[in-house]
Amino acid sequence: MARITLDHIRHAYGPNPKSDAAYALREVDHEWADGGAYALLGPSGCGKTTLLNIISGLLQPSHGRILFDGKDVTNLSTQERNIAQVFQFPVIYDTMTVYDNLAFPLRNRGIAEPDVDRRVREMLEIIDLSDWSNRKAQRLTADQKQKISLGRGLVRNDVNAILFDEPLTVIDPHMKWVLRSQLKRFHKQFGFTMVYVTHDQTEALTFADKVVVMYDGEIVQIGTPAELFERPSHTFVGYFIGSPGMNVIPAEIHGSTIKLGAETIALDYAPKLDAGGRIELGIRPEFIRIGREGMPVTVTRIEDIGRRRIVRASLGGQSIAIVVSEDAEVPAEPRVTFDPVALNIYANSWRVGREA
Amino acid sequence: MEKTWNNKAWFLVLPVLLLVAFSAAIPLMTVVNYSVQDTFGNNAFFWAGTDWFDDILHSARFWEALQRNLLFSFIILALEIPLGIFIALNMPKKGIGVPVCLVLMALPLLIPWNVVGTIWQVFGRVDIGLLGHTLAALGIDYNYVRDPLDAWITVVVMDVWHWTSLVVLLCYAGLVSIPDAYYQAAKIDGASRWSVFRYIQLPKMKRVLLIAVLLRFMDSFMIYTEPFVVTGGGPGNSTTFLSIDLVKTAVGQFDLGPAAAMSIVYFLIILLLSWIFYTVMTSSDADN
Amino acid sequence: MLEMRNVAKMVGGEYHIHPTNLALDRGSLNVLLGPTLSGKTSLMRLMAGLDRPTSGSVYFDGADVTGVAVQKRNVAMVYQQFINYPALTVYENIASPMRIAGKDASTIDREVRKAADLLRLTPYLDRTPLNLSGGQQQRTALARALVKNASLVLMDEPLANLDYKLREELREELPKIFAQSGAIFVYATTEPSEALLLGGNTATLSEGRITQFGPTIEVYRRPADLVTAKTFADPPLNFIDVVKSGDSFRYREADSLAVPPHLSGVPDGPVTIAFHPHHLGLTAQTGNAARVKAQTQISEITGSESFVHMHYNGVRWVMLAPGIHDIDPDTEIELFLDTRHLMAFGTDGRAIAAAA
Structure with missing residues (x-):
């Protein structure tokens, strides 16, 4: 396993990019820890797949270097980088048995057959396919095939990193839960460096120690799931993480007081703001209390989504979403309060911290 | 995908059904009719029963022709399938090279059989043909009119030249449908070029290869025009295939009865062999 | 129509x-x-x-x-x-x-x-x-x-x-x-x-x-x-096969659970009880909560909530609890089950009395 250093990486698909917009990946300069589980999260076209391909060696970045444990691998091929990858659609060798599929990468590297056998059997046990070892891989279900792809990576115990490219896309919701928690357990057990690309926030958040949120060719935030949830550094992160996303409401700040239309909210600090910026208040639907106290709202719609309900309401002409539990009551003349700890202030879409 | 249910569809296929009836079913019945009778013209027919079939199955000429056919088809498949796969594997997958290669490959397929025959007949002649002349100049004794081996080589090379493209195009279609992820995964697994071919490309080409083998087998087994134009079945009977024998019998000697019986036997052999090919090649799918 | x-x-x-x-x-x-x-x-x-x-x-x-x-x-x-x-x-x-x-x-x-x-x-x-x-x-x-x-x-x-x-x-x-x-x-x-x-x-x-x-x-x-219940649950439903006798559900010899009022009409004998992951919590949500003990498998954290996969007497369960709970694998934890929402199914798979 290896520490991955992305040293000022930029990438453009066309030759001679003239402007920033021509770059699929604008500038990535980060170091990812050995044994970490990283998720690259973002909408399609945000550059997450480009970044993954640069790490795997399928793409050569236009600028910058990539290092594994301090060793420059920028010019090495996929093979030489010694990584494993699980793709969106299960890639298996149809004509081989499950056993042979797992043995394939070992045999290709000339490992002695007794060692191959021992490791394949171990891996079959881990991915829970021991009973299937002599079956043709072609006949398995999508989730079993995906486990084989994963097993083929894990069976080589010397890989530098395991890369996942939206690996649960073709898996039914029920199996997603099982596979995801197994993956998480493997990670705890073996401590691989893992990079996981997805547009599904639940997958990203539950899988990763650190989530890398990408937007328009740039990394907008790297943080733990809790950081992304509680302190989104950009309104895009607030919107993209969470379902429904964060409420972003235009506001005015006077010292340590927020003005929302006719209403005021007191902060326990005074954010330092440059004049003339666009100021917004961010509050997650989960941190709005609905009851008989606070600012009056007009409820437009209540969506019962099973374990919780989404209240769509209007606060001084601004539509907001509020999440309440399945048993909660919504009073006839509802008022809302914002949890002060969960308030975030944004100037020109970027978060203004307490310390700023 | 299930088919859409629609009555009108029958009207749309009706012309084809009629065409097939007139072009295949009715002539076939006529052939069956001829094969059990004898005629001396004037529409006078005599019942012959299975006599013609007996004759054919006991004629050395027939068995020799059949052996020639089998050998020819075997050589054709053994050359064209590997060669076709090899060329397909080496064709570019993207860029300007793709259309160029595809057009080059399609060219021989566009040339009619008899033209191909004529081209090679002229090409191979020792007196005026470029190939024959060059070979003679190099001191190689090549003459397809006199030497049976040379005649065979000429016919085989001609067929390979004419039809390998078909195998190439089919294999190429199979190859380009393989998602990139497979190649990437193989690289990551450290697979050799051979392994990639053996475990990814070959299994994914299997279906098109089956079609290629069947088409090339049937076509080569029915070969007629090229040997007819180039060698006329000679020298001696060395390139007299079943089809040539058949035409000699039917048109040359006007033995309609024996010719009809021979057609039926010929047809049944093709059917049987195609069925065997198909069963063998698809059975590996079913085993588990 | x-x-x-x-x-x-x-x-x-x-x-x-x-x-x-x-x-x-x-x-x-x-x-x-x-x-x-x-x-x-x-x-x-x-x-x-x-x-x-x-x-x-x-x-x-x-x-x-x-x-x-x-x-x-x-x-x-x-x-x-x-x-x-x-x-x-x-x-x-x-x-x-x-x-x-x-x-x-x-x-x-x-x-x-x-x-x-x-x-x-x-x-x-x-x-x-x-x-x-x-x-x-x-x-x-x-x-x-x-x-x-x-x-x-x-x-x-x-x-x-x-x-x-x-x-x-x-x-x-x-x-x-x-x-x-x-x-x-x-x-x-x-x-x-x-x-x-x-x-x-x-x-x-x-x-x-x-x-x-x-x-x-x-x-x-x-x-x-049961089939409908399983189809219509994401995260997956938790199950336990028990025997009802009088006012308690008995799980083998290991554990027993008081029958909540809405299921009092269920006849004595074997039943499958089921509940959603969010009805399991680390704290008592209501006075009707029953205490159960389970072994943790893996925790997945979304930033605002945690999915804790666990084994309850060998049965695979998932808990969805608000907040961040990164519980170490193979830890014994005490949980509260909100019995108001329990569902019961007979041996034929039909619902006997649906959750209130």
């Missing part, structure tokens, strides 16, 4: 759709929920008239349309793949069904603009589909289905190929769009959360059979049998 009376489809001697009775009202939104290969697409094809049922009849507004070809039925269909005419502009794509119907230019123009406005496509009317994002392409396909003014609109996992956030947005918009049209909408999905967000009615499918049909939230809260 679309009625299916004893409609069955057999292929090669096997039922793809078991005899089915279903009545869908005009102006209603109906979700077909079930895993891959449960028969959602087959059922839609029968509804559309793309397939002829092996037995039974399909009635539309009281008239038997069983043998009527799809072209004559005024049906619109939207697929998982974004199907548009690549060479035509968005405008012409939307206009195409009306051009085929021979509508006059002014009507076409009015309808196209109305649909484009509704689906927020107005700025892209002059572009061709390939120059649009996936969400815009699918909205174009939806607009085309809408202007067709079809009496039956079938959508086969229309959002499955879209980014998570786009799906969220379209899912929110779709019910509004449906509400404005008088057509019958049928929407197939594999995801329970999607059904819940869409609302309307839901038919759960399993192995070619409709297991339950009714208002979405009702089916979710009161599944008629």
Whole structure:
């Protein structure tokens, strides 16, 4: 396993990019820890797949270097980088048995057959396919095939990193839960460096120690799931993480007081703001209390989504979403309060911290 | 995908059904009719029963022709399938090279059989043909009119030249449908070029290869025009295939009865062999 | 109204759709929920008239349309793949069904603009589909289905190929769009959360059979049998096989649980009780909570909530608890089960008394 250093990486698909917009990946300069589980999260076209391909060696970045444990691998091929990858659609060798599929990468590297056998059997046990070892891989279900792809990576115990490219896309919701928690357990057990690309926030958040949120060719935030949830550094992160996303409401700040239309909210600090910026208040639907106290709202719609309900309401002409539990009551003349700890202030879409 | 249910569809296929009836079913019945009778013209027919079939199955000429056919088809498949796969594997997958290669490959397929025959007949002649002349100049004794081996080589090379493209195009279609992820995964697994071919490309080409083998087998087994134009079945009977024998019998000697019986036997052999090919090649799918 | 009376489809001697009775009202939104290969697409094809049922009849507004070809039925269909005419502009794509119907230019123009406005496509009317994002392409396909003014609109996992956030947005918009049209909408999905967000009615499918049909939230809260309950749960439902005797549920010799009031009518004997992961908590949510002990397997954290996978006496359970709880694997924890929402199923799989 290896520490991955992305040293000022930029990438453009066309030759001679003239402007920033021509770059699929604008500038990535980060170091990812050995044994970490990283998720690259973002909408399609945000550059997450480009970044993954640069790490795997399928793409050569236009600028910058990539290092594994301090060793420059920028010019090495996929093979030489010694990584494993699980793709969106299960890639298996149809004509081989499950056993042979797992043995394939070992045999290709000339490992002695007794060692191959021992490791394949171990891996079959881990991915829970021991009973299937002599079956043709072609006949398995999508989730079993995906486990084989994963097993083929894990069976080589010397890989530098395991890369996942939206690996649960073709898996039914029920199996997603099982596979995801197994993956998480493997990670705890073996401590691989893992990079996981997805547009599904639940997958990203539950899988990763650190989530890398990408937007328009740039990394907008790297943080733990809790950081992304509680302190989104950009309104895009607030919107993209969470379902429904964060409420972003235009506001005015006077010292340590927020003005929302006719209403005021007191902060326990005074954010330092440059004049003339666009100021917004961010509050997650989960941190709005609905009851008989606070600012009056007009409820437009209540969506019962099973374990919780989404209240769509209007606060001084601004539509907001509020999440309440399945048993909660919504009073006839509802008022809302914002949890002060969960308030975030944004100037020109970027978060203004307490310390700023 | 299930088919859409629609009555009108029958009207749309009706012309084809009629065409097939007139072009295949009715002539076939006529052939069956001829094969059990004898005629001396004037529409006078005599019942012959299975006599013609007996004759054919006991004629050395027939068995020799059949052996020639089998050998020819075997050589054709053994050359064209590997060669076709090899060329397909080496064709570019993207860029300007793709259309160029595809057009080059399609060219021989566009040339009619008899033209191909004529081209090679002229090409191979020792007196005026470029190939024959060059070979003679190099001191190689090549003459397809006199030497049976040379005649065979000429016919085989001609067929390979004419039809390998078909195998190439089919294999190429199979190859380009393989998602990139497979190649990437193989690289990551450290697979050799051979392994990639053996475990990814070959299994994914299997279906098109089956079609290629069947088409090339049937076509080569029915070969007629090229040997007819180039060698006329000679020298001696060395390139007299079943089809040539058949035409000699039917048109040359006007033995309609024996010719009809021979057609039926010929047809049944093709059917049987195609069925065997198909069963063998698809059975590996079913085993588990 | 679309009625299916004893409609069955057999292929090669096997039922793809078991005899089915279903009545869908005009102006209603109906979700077909079930895993891959449960028969959602087959059922839609029968509804559309793309397939002829092996037995039974399909009635539309009281008239038997069983043998009527799809072209004559005024049906619109939207697929998982974004199907548009690549060479035509968005405008012409939307206009195409009306051009085929021979509508006059002014009507076409009015309808196209109305649909484009509704689906927020107005700025892209002059572009061709390939120059649009996936969400815009699918909205174009939806607009085309809408202007067709079809009496039956079938959508086969229309959002499955879209980014998570786009799906969220379209899912929110779709019910509004449906509400404005008088057509019958049928929407197939594999995801329970999607059904819940869409609302309307839901038919759960399993192995070619409709297991339950009714208002979405009702089916979710009161599944008629175990199969429906399993199909309609994301995260997966937790189960435990117990024996009821008097006022307690006994789990082997290991544990027992007081029978909550709403299940007091359950006869003594073996029952399967089930509950959603969010009814399990680290703190007592109500006075009715029962204490249970379990071994943790792995914790997944979404930033605001935690999924804790665990073993309860060897049975696999999931807890969904608010907040961040990164509990080490193989730890024994004490949990509180909110028994107000317990469901009970008999040995035949039928619900005995649904959760209150």
